[in-house]
Amino acid sequence: MVETVSHNTSAKVIPTAQFSGQKILVTGASGFIGSHLCRRLSMCGAKVHGVSRKIPPKEEHCLRWWQGDLADMQMVRNLLTTIKPDVIFHLASHVAGSRSLELVLPTFSSNLMSVVNLLTVATEIGCKRIVLTGSLEEPDLCNSETVPSSPYAAAKWASSAYARMFHALYQTPVSIARLFMVYGPGQQDLQKLVPYVILSLLRKEVPKLSSGKREVDWIYVEDVVDGLIAIAQTSNREGCTIDLGSGSLVPVRTVVQIITGMVDSEVVPAFGSTPDRPMEQVRVADTEKTYSAIGWKPATSLEKGLESTVVWYRDQLRKQKK
Numbered sequence: 001m002v003e004t005v006s007h008n009t010s011a012k013v014i015p016t017a018q019f020s021g022q023k024i025l026v027t028g029a030s031g032f033i034g035s036h037l038c039r040r041l042s043m044c045g046a047k048v049h050g051v052s053r054k055i056p057p058k059e060e061h062c063l064r065w066w067q068g069d070l071a072d073m074q075m076v077r078n079l080l081t082t083i084k085p086d087v088i089f090h091l092a093s094h095v096a097g098s099r100s101l102e103l104v105l106p107t108f109s110s111n112l113m114s115v116v117n118l119l120t121v122a123t124e125i126g127c128k129r130i131v132l133t134g135s136l137e138e139p140d141l142c143n144s145e146t147v148p149s150s151p152y153a154a155a156k157w158a159s160s161a162y163a164r165m166f167h168a169l170y171q172t173p174v175s176i177a178r179l180f181m182v183y184g185p186g187q188q189d190l191q192k193l194v195p196y197v198i199l200s201l202l203r204k205e206v207p208k209l210s211s212g213k214r215e216v217d218w219i220y221v222e223d224v225v226d227g228l229i230a231i232a233q234t235s236n237r238e239g240c241t242i243d244l245g246s247g248s249l250v251p252v253r254t255v256v257q258i259i260t261g262m263v264d265s266e267v268v269p270a271f272g273s274t275p276d277r278p279m280e281q282v283r284v285a286d287t288e289k290t291y292s293a294i295g296w297k298p299a300t301s302l303e304k305g306l307e308s309t310v311v312w313y314r315d316q317l318r319k320q321k322k
């Protein structure tokens, strides 16, 4: 476990939040959603601690960094007993939807082991609030025959089950944010659909895509940050799963067409040049239920969110060329 400190003074927006002065641990802080969340929490005046296995080369936020693998119980114990966080946002995860056998162990270790380690120690030290990040990929209908669609889905599903068990048996104050398909500036896995299509088109390369028929609930990253914060600030939702999605299904093909129009590219995306994945989940967020539970609803339209995302990636490419 290694600790470093980084600072950033470029914060602009101060959102309403009750985290000022609180110690908050964000796992997966170097990741796509984690980095947006840390930025926002730092603006609230919270004492933010971030952990991941690698410290990002360009540390942006005013936060205290810890380096370590959450699948390692001793490291989790040292981390939590040292920080004694008031709130934990657990975002660390091996995020990969492929059905490949090679993903079984990494997803088990980084997704399920990390959750069990974290919930165990957080319960022992009496952490006041824990928010886990579940996924739309978890199977919906749960019976003894239910089959998760990927190693990632299985690990996320089991993580949610552990969270419910910890709450029921040990009164662990944990809630699960079920995230839908998150997109926005700063997505680091450039193979994910939105950055892949934007960057391909900006480079005048043909994006190779599946049929594009899958319908997905897309949600902008800053809306997700708002939702995670709202969950952490709401009491009486421990043990519950709360959807953070847009409440609408939009096919992949439509998203690609919107992006193509925004980039103003003559390149034509190649739909059907890669196979559709088996057992894709089609699930839409229950936004009414979420609103009545935590008072959150998404604020960013798909067009607006994609526009900001295209602008961000265009800027990144310009900076790289300089």
Ligand SMILES: NC(=O)c1ccc[n+]([C@@H]2O[C@H](COP(=O)([O-])OP(=O)(O)OC[C@H]3O[C@@H](n4cnc5c(N)ncnc54)[C@H](OP(=O)(O)O)[C@@H]3O)[C@@H](O)[C@H]2O)c1
Binding pocket: 027, 028, 029, 030, 031, 032, 033, 034, 051, 052, 053, 054, 055, 068, 069, 070, 071, 090, 091, 092, 093, 094, 095, 109, 110, 114, 133, 134, 135, 136, 178, 179, 180, 181, 182, 183, 188, 189
């Ligand atoms: N993005 C989406 O559309 C989406 C949808 C549904 C749910 N979610 C969930 O939301 C969370 C955040 O997703 P994201 O898109 O921000 O993911 P991401 O960009 O891939 O970030 C994952 C983070 O977890 C860290 N990490 C992975 N394994 C770790 C380990 N064993 N120990 C410590 N840190 C570890 C990674 O850093 P290192 O590799 O350096 O350790 C990285 O900081 C995840 O739990 C994901 O399952 C995301």
